[in-house]
Amino acid sequence: DAKTTQPPSMDCAEGRAANLPCNHSTISGNEYVYWYRQIHSQGPQYIIHGLKNNETNEMASLIITEDRKSSTLILPHATLRDTAVYYCIVRAGQIIFGKGTRLHILP
Amino acid sequence: DAGVIQSPRHEVTEMGQEVTLRCKLISGHNSLFWYRQTMMRGLELLIYFNNNVPIDDSGMPEDRFSAKMPNASFSTLKIQPSEPRDSAVYFCASSRSGTGIYTQYFGPGTRLTVL
Numbered sequence: 615d616a617k618t619t620q621p622p623s624m625d626c627a628e629g630r631a632a633n634l635p636c637n638h639s640t641i642s643g644n645e646y647v648y649w650y651r652q653i654h655s656q657g658p659q660y661i662i663h664g665l666k667n668n669e670t671n672e673m674a675s676l677i678i679t680e681d682r683k684s685s686t687l688i689l690p691h692a693t694l695r696d697t698a699v700y701y702c703i704v705r706a707g708q709i710i711f712g713k714g715t716r717l718h719i720l721p
Numbered sequence: 722d723a724g725v726i727q728s729p730r731h732e733v734t735e736m737g738q739e740v741t742l743r744c745k746l747i748s749g750h751n752s753l754f755w756y757r758q759t760m761m762r763g764l765e766l767l768i769y770f771n772n773n774v775p776i777d778d779s780g781m782p783e784d785r786f787s788a789k790m791p792n793a794s795f796s797t798l799k800i801q802p803s804e805p806r807d808s809a810v811y812f813c814a815s816s817r818s819g820t821g822i823y824t825q826y827f828g829p830g831t832r833l834t835v836l
Contacts, residue, residue, distance in 0.1 A: 648824070657725075657812050657827030658764070708754070708777070709823055711764040 618702045623716040632689040634715055636702030639683045645705060647678060649687045651698040658701065658711070661687065692719045723747070725815050725828035733834045739801040742831045744813035746794050752818040753796050754825060755788055759809045770796065771818055782807075803835045 619637040626632040638647065649661040662669055662676045664685070669676045675688040689696055701714040726745040734740055746753055754769040768778040773790045781788070785804070790796045800807055810832050814825040 652764075657814070657830050658825075660824050660826060663824060705823070708766065708769060709825060710766060711756075713763060 618704055618712055620700075620702050620712070620715045622713065623718065625718045625720055626689075626692045627720050628694060629691055632692040632696065632717060632719070634687040634689075634700050634702075634717065635684065636686070637684045638702070638704040641682050641704050647676065647682075647685050648703040648705065648709060649674070649676065650701045650703065650709075650711070651696075652701070652714070653695075653698040661700075692717075694719050694721060725813060725826055727811075727813055727828035727831050729831060730829065731832045731834075733836065734803055735836050736804055737802045738835075739799065740803045740807075740833060740835075742798040742800075742811050742813075742833070744796045744798070744815075744828060746796070746815035747826055748794070750815035750817050750826075751793065752816045752823070752825075753790060754814040754816075755796070755798050756812040756814065756827075757809045758812065758830075764812075767798070800833075803833075805835045808833055808835050 646663050646665050648663040650658045651661055652658045661673050662671055664676045664678050678685045697719045699714040699716050701711050703709050728743045752771050755767040756764050757767055758764045767780040768788045769776055770790050786800055788798045810830045812827050812830045814827040816823055816825045
């Protein structure tokens with residue numbers, strides 16, 4: 615399984631775009647990139663996933679580089695409710711969570 | 722649509738007692754995962770089932786832990802006897818397998834405190 619590297623924490627001003635990076639240089643061809651988040655005292659919440667192409671849904675956008683060695687999760691207009699730990703996971707089989715990035719949205 | 726349902730939401734028990742945690746899958750899902758989360762160890766996968774069959778229980782800490790799926794929509798995680806180090810938040814998650822994509826939907830968790 616590919617390992618992922620994420621910054622332990624990030625700050626973002628409310629209303630601005632939050633860009634969360636993830637490095638996964640050892641990713642293999644059949645491994646998807648998943649993003650989850652965990653708001654305090656809640657269960658993890660699925661956000662988005664992708665294989666090669668960029669993806670967008672109602673929550674976020676996922677940008678995967680052409681060599682697939684890194685990706686960025688974009689929250690286009692961050693709100694205080696987006697304060698959470700964000701997990702980047704690269705996995706062909708079952709999902710294993712690392713330490714994630716703790717995102718603080720500043721008012 | 723109802724999400725994953727877990728009960729109880731909070732459990733406080735004394736060391737040595739039996740604890741049973743319950744989970745109801747999302748309708749139509751056929752994979753079930755049990756996780757444990759602590760500050761020290763983060764979110765750990767304990768066991769997962771596919772179509773009611775345990776596939777990987779390598780994360781189960783020891784024989785005091787057991788998990789079952791008596792039917793396709795319901796699972797239990799039992800700890801007997803419980804110990805203070807079992808104190809954690811226990812999550813279950815469900816997904817629809819078979820497509821190669823394992824998007825999991827988590828329940829709200831059960832916060833277990835063993836005194």
